[in-house]
Amino acid sequence: MRGLRLIQNETIKIYKRKVFWIMLIILIAISILWAFIALKTAEDHSHWKQDLQAQNSADSKLEEKADQDMAAITEQKNEMAMNKYRLEHNIKPLYSNTVMGFVDSSTEIASIISIFLVIIGGSIVSQEYSWGTMKMLLIRPIHRWKILLSKFLSVVLIGIAYLMINFIISFIVGLIFFGGDFGSTRFLYEHHNMVQDVSVFFHLLQVYGSHLADIIVITAFAFMISTLFKSNALAIGLSIAIYYGGNLVSVILSAFNEEIPKYIFFLNLGLYDHYVGGGSPLVHTSVTFSACILAVYFILFMLISLLVFEKRDVAE
Template sequence: MANFIGLIRNENMKIYRRIGSIIMLLLLVGGIILMGVIEKTTTEKANDANWKQAVTKEIKEDKKTLNEKLPDDIKKHVKRNIAINEYRLEHNIKPIQSDSLWGFVDNTSDLVSVISIFTIIIAGGILASEFSWGTIKLLLIRPVSRTMVLFSKYIATLLYAVFMLVVLFAVSWILGGILFGFEGVSAPYLAYTDGKVVEQNMVLHIMSTYGLNCISLIMMVTFAFMMSTVFRNSSLAIGISIFLTMGSSIAIQILHKYDWVKYVLFANTDLTQYTTGTPLVEGMTLGFSLTVLAVYFIIFVALSLVVFNKRDVAA
């Protein structure tokens, strides 16, 4: 076990001692700062005193739209809005504006997709680079099994993602506080589940947003890792993985009329479809999606392991 920790430390050293990884970290921090500056300079300060009026007006408008002919999932969404807004009036809880601490942290959670891409870049290169540098020959002539070498690289890649998420949260929180004040720290998040409004801890809400986004992250990073292992070409692995991540939602939208699309990985990476909207294909359940995800995950990992263990190293 001490040996395995050593391997992970090695991989970490190789990740963080390279300029590329540091640049990606700086880009993330830069992105957060940019979002903060735009938010601060472009949005007008919401009229705090009159928020009750604004919410009442919103409820009226929403109720009007409910009478129109609309698809089911939109109606559901509107109903949810009404319920939450009524709860706000009842319990005197201000809505979370985008120019508040938590509003900002919530907004920057979109950057998890950027972290996905950065982690894909790490995953695509972490093994392929050893081949292109030629260092794989010195790496594999140690009393360590190839499985362990591969495993340590995979763990180190995921640790990089975790590190980036922590940076995202911490920088967003601190910057949000500096720009918009820390007074809204205790504001709760209002969740709407099974027709009821529930107060939730904001940190928990952000964590679950990150977590749901991370499902796609983990799957695509594992995919990139597999591509990198099988083809030993980092550009190919990174390119295809990013292309699929970007293009998948469009492709799924086009194909969602077909029943078989539910077996496609990307139809299952967005688990919010079970809590907010309706599932992509009729009859899909959370359990189904988790099973599909697990099957893909096992295939990716198994393929990486088998190919890497069998391969003749002739780099």
Template sequence: MYNMIRLIQNENMKIYKRLGTWVMVGLIIFVVIISGLVDKFLLSSNMEGTWQEELQYQSMELEKQINEYESMPMVGNAIKPLKEQLVINEYRIENNVPPVENETIWGFMSSLSDITSFAAVFVIVIGAGIVATEFTTGTIKLLLIRPVNRAKILLSKYIATIIFAIFMLIIMFAGSFVVGSILYGFDRLDLPYLVYSGGEVIERNMITHILSLYGLNSVDMIMMVTFAFMISTVFRNSSLAIGLSLFLMFTGQQMVMLLSEYQWVKYILFANTNLVQYISGTPLVDGMTMTFSITVLIAYFICFVFTSWIIFERRDVAA
């Protein structure tokens, strides 16, 4: 165990003593600040009335849409979230709970959880390079002729990558909190998050909600980083690993959309990486559940990890 900590220290040293890493951290902070400014000054809604009037208007639109859908066959469960939204709107007006979407620190923080994919890009760059660059620079030779087995070395690299991912998420979370509080203050800090569950509206703590959004969004990140790590280990080529992972990350969802009429599509990784779909939104394919997706994700994860480790342990290090 002590041994493992020292190996992780080594990998961390190799990550954080590179200038490039800090450029990435700087970029993340920059993006958070920019999106804060855009959110505050460019996208600020031109609300005319109070939030109550706004909500009532929204509810009317919703009802119209629901009626439209009900007259159509084959809409499936697209109608359910609309109905739920309607109930939540009513609850807000009755209990005087304004929505957080605009003009609050919470609204800003939850909207930023969507851009974790931006942080994912950087984490993929690190994960794709951490094994491959040792091979391309030749440092792998001196690394492997130590009294440490290869499995442990690879594990330390993987853990270091995950630590970097967490580091990036913390920077985003803390950054958006700081930027949000500067721009919007702490006015409505006690606002709850409302969920529709089992026929009634429940109030939940806002901060746990935002944390869970980050958590669910980072599932995608972890899967793609593990994928990049595998490609990097198998092909010893960081460009290939970065390119392939980013390509799949950005097009995977679309491909799944295109194929969503087929039942087998639910076994594709990208149909399952977006776990937020079970919290707010409709599952891609009928009959998909959170448990199903988590099972599929674990299966893929094991597959990626297994491949990386087997290949790394067996590899002949030549030239």
């Protein structure tokens, strides 16, 4: 009971500040811009069946020329299989100038939400020190670990709220801009050279779930740095660098050893990439492996934060 009230306290301290609302406005603005981009780059898809057929026949001609490498050939084969499946089952591709297509493409915006959450999570502990309110917080009859945990949980709650808001806004903006064309309700992807056919809502749930897992782990990292060094600048800077510079680190490390990158937490972010999207930058890994690595790091970050916070003398 008191635990819930602690989380309530911490969420209030997030949403009663201007920063929270500025982030929300940025999120809405980007969603609307995104819709304009979708409008501008929109292709006419009224004859999508003919388009796919034309593409397949072009691909089959290319295939006859045997001077391409194996990966390219496999990719082409998969694309042809997917197109064939679409034609057979009458499943239209998810064009971004349809409502559901726009909602799907708007999940890209979620990487900005990760940054917002790193900013919030990376300052939620250190700002109490800079405001001088940490001592006011810690003279209450509540164990320190409970206070720290309530702070982390409230950041996760805010993360879920932002993701939900992003979904709702993209849906509304999609309806306003492309209301006439709802788009496909099925989503196809290729996994182990097989065409997978799922509901588009299930697909979106997995995209958002994957983003939430990213947010939780990267925020836990920012949270730990913020707790250790009482500096939000360091926590935010380092977390964002890792979030965006991860691939560079992967390239450098791979040059020395193929195995090491697999065990680095930020290279395992983006669980759904194992199925859809650019694919995981790691070779020979599975989604289960990545999930386990993320879980281990998450527990490590939280334990370090809790232990340091529990022992620290509050004196300034």
